[in-house]
Every structure is written in C-alpha cells, then in structure tokens.
Amino acid sequence: MRELTDHQLMLLIQSKQSEALSVLYDRYSSLVYSFAWKTLKDENVAKEIVQAVFMRLWTTKSVYDPEQGRFSSWLLTITRNITTDWLRKRRRDTAPLVQVEPEQLAKIPDEASATPETAAVNSEMKDQIRSAYRDLSAQQIHLLEHFYWQGYSISELATIYNQPIGTVKNRLHQTLKILRRHLVAEGEQS
Numbered sequence: 001m002r003e004l005t006d007h008q009l010m011l012l013i014q015s016k017q018s019e020a021l022s023v024l025y026d027r028y029s030s031l032v033y034s035f036a037w038k039t040l041k042d043e044n045v046a047k048e049i050v051q052a053v054f055m056r057l058w059t060t061k062s063v064y065d066p067e068q069g070r071f072s073s074w075l076l077t078i079t080r081n082i083t084t085d086w087l088r089k090r091r092r093d094t095a096p097l098v099q100v101e102p103e104q105l106a107k108i109p110d111e112a113s114a115t116p117e118t119a120a121v122n123s124e125m126k127d128q129i130r131s132a133y134r135d136l137s138a139q140q141i142h143l144l145e146h147f148y149w150q151g152y153s154i155s156e157l158a159t160i161y162n163q164p165i166g167t168v169k170n171r172l173h174q175t176l177k178i179l180r181r182h183l184v185a186e187g188e189q190s
Contacts, residue, residue: 006071010064013057025054031072032079039083052082062162085160132182140175147172 001023004012012020029050036049056078064074133141146152146160154172158165 005066007064007066010057010071014063016058021054021058024057028072028075029054032075035076035079036083039080040086045086049079049083049086053079056082056162060162081159081162085156088156128182132179135178135182136175140171140178143168143171143175144179 001009001012001019004020004023006024006027009020009024013024032050032053033046036046037043040046040049053075057075064071068074136144143157143161146157147154152160154165154168158168161168
C-alpha cells in the first residue's frame with residue numbers, strides 16, 4: 001500500500017480502509033505537526049491538531065483532486081483551517097469578562113427570588129427544551145450549541161463543518177423547525 005499515490009490512498013480512505021489512513025499519517029504527520037507547532041507554539045495542542053486533521057481526512061466527504069494541486073498543499077489547507085478554528089475558540093474562551101456595575105447587577109432577575117409561578121413556568125420550559133432535544137440528531141445539537149451558546153457565526157460554522165454557508169443556514173433552519181414543532185406540540189399538551 002505504501003507505493004500508492006496520495007490520491008489513491010484518499011480514495012481508499014473514502015471507502016474506510018484504515019490502512020490507507022495509516023500510510024498517509026506516516027507520510028504527513030510530521031509536516032502537519034510542524035505547521036501546527038509553528039503556528040501555536042504548544043506541543044500538546046499541535047498533537048491535538050494532528051489528530052483532528054487526520055480525523056477530518058477519515059470523516060470528510062470532500063475528495064482531494066490532484067488536478068487542483070499537490071496533496072500536501074490540500075492537507076496544509078485543512079491544517080490551517082483547523083488551527084484557525086482552535087485559535088478562535090481559545091480567543092473566545094479567554095476573552096476578558098465583562099465588567100458589570102452594581103446597579104446593573106441588581107437589574108438581573110434572581111431565580112431564587114422568583115415567584116413560585118415564575119419558577120414553575122421556567123422549569124416547565126427547561127423540561128420542554130430538554131425533551132425537544134431528544135428529537136434532534138447529535139449533529140443538530142452541536143450546530144445549535146455552536147451557534148447559540150458558543151457564539152460562532154454562520155461563516156465560522158461553514159468553515160468548521162467544511163460546508164457551504166447555504167448548507168449550514170439550511171441545517172440550522174431545519175433544526176429550528178424541528179424544535180419549534182416539538183415545543184408547539186408540547187405546549188398544546190399542557
């Protein structure tokens with residue numbers, strides 16, 4: 001298998017032949033690691049990036065096209081995208097906390113001081129949302145969490161999922177329709 005071209009190996013990976021991935025890993029893991037380390041200056045994170053890149057090769061639906069350029073260039077583009085995603089996530093996770101003035105803090109509703117009726121309504125809404133999540137696939141849940149709770153933009157999600165922006169918008173729209181349908185049905189039962 002070691003005599004096969006990178007393109008031939010990628011075709012075998014598309015049909016889930018793990019030995020082909022192993023050969024590509026042996027050929028290119030040091031190149032991917034070097035790129036990640038030079039960008040991030042962190043050995044452990046660079047190793048995580050290597051794993052993520054080769055996992056992407058294993059799971060991607062996109063196919064390397066030798067007419068478009070060298071395999072190493074295509075692989076480094078994937079590496080750059082994953083590294084950029086990691087840097088954005090770190091930047092978001094380490095962003096400074098927003099200062100809240102005491103008078104602003106006083107305006108934030110306190111669940112502990114909520115009336116029993118408000119607490120019951122909030123609890124019921126949380127239960128409905130948890131229940132609605134059961135109708136979603138893991139991919140749809142990740143999309144919602146990335147978009148609503150982690151603050152990724154549609155274009156950032158398109159990069160992360162390696163999909164066109166229109167596809168990501170459509171998936172988000174379909175996911176929200178499922179949630180809305182479930183929540184309306186739950187509301188009618190109550």
